[in-house]
Amino acid sequence: MLVLSRDEVRELLDLDALVEALADALVDLSAGRTSAPERVAALVPERDAFLAAMPGYVPALGSLVTKLVSLFPGNAGSAMPTHQAVILVFDPATGLPTALLDGTEITSARTAACSALSVRLLAREDSSVLAVLGTGVQARSHARAVVRVRAFSRVLIAGRDRRRADALAPELMEELGLPVRAVDSYAEAAQHADVVCATTHAVEPVVRRDWLAPGTHVTSVGCNPVGRELDDGTVMDALVCVESRRAVLAPIPAGSTDLVQPISDGLITPDHVHAELGELLSGVKPGRTSDQQITLYKSVGVAEQDAAAAALVLARARELGAGRELAL
DSSP: OEEEOHHHHHHHOOHHHHHHHHHHHHHHHHTTOSBOOOOEEEEEGGGTEEEEEEEEEEGGGTEEEEEEEEEOGGGTTSSSOSEEEEEEEEOTTTOOEEEEEESHHHHHHHHHHHHHHHHHHHSOTTOOEEEEEOOSHHHHHHHHHHTTTSOOSEEEEEOSSHHHHHHHHHHHHHHHSSOEEEOSOHHHHHHTOSEEEEOOOOSSOSBOGGGOOTTOEEEEOOOOTTOOSBOHHHHHHSEEEESOHHHHTSSTTTSOHHHHHHHHTTSSOGGGEEEEHHHHHHTSSOOOOSTTOOEEEEOOOOHHHHHHHHHHHHHHHHHHTOSEEOOO
16 A cells, blocks of 8 residues: 655645646536545534545546545644545555545645636636635645636735734745735725635634625635534625535535525525536536626535545656555
């Protein structure tokens, strides 16, 4: 069995290639050519946390994997990531376990890369200001990924702790080669942005409809079983797109409180979810229809994303002879 550490996964995973691989995997997902059951989660109620299992198979990539991922929102603001994971890869011809990969880096990268894919599909072509809400792992990965698909002229950062935003801004400015500025509030960031990426574990919404200018594209990857990133007005007014209807509308904690709650409250119906990204990519559903339209990509993560990312990492590892072989 090949074993790859977090640092090795980070070095091996190419973001541009990942965006393209995710596009292919999501087209197959929407066409019914993949296999990924609803995630199963063991709840840790005293921490408002859970441990989930996410098996998935993408035949076109020859990728059969399962991810074990924990979500502990209380880790936000500490040195410990809120999401921590491992991915086990199996040979789809024999069922033999063939590789064990760090899944924390893959989860971060594939989540951000899929948001970048949504920006490529739904954001206005002239989008120039990116707002990143949050200062943790996903904030960093989103800034790195999303700037690859639009010609942004500047990036705004906002978080619960202004000091963390102030520290992150120069770090990203050096890495991205763009002006990056920390601002005082989520509202200030969102009001001045063409694309808003919410990457928090908020209990109360960090994206509110009153803050969004016409034509804004919003991505939301927060997954807090007892909280929401988006207010009802944003969800109700937006053209809503997802990776998978089944995944995002599943019961909490597997599904999204941002969509399940307003459905439960009678504010929208499941049909309010306009399209899966795979349907936009294949032309089954249209995307943005005007420059004034608010568009929203809500993510809960699906195993097909992990399978696509793991396949890329393993192909590159075998090409370079990276990792260590371990006999079980």
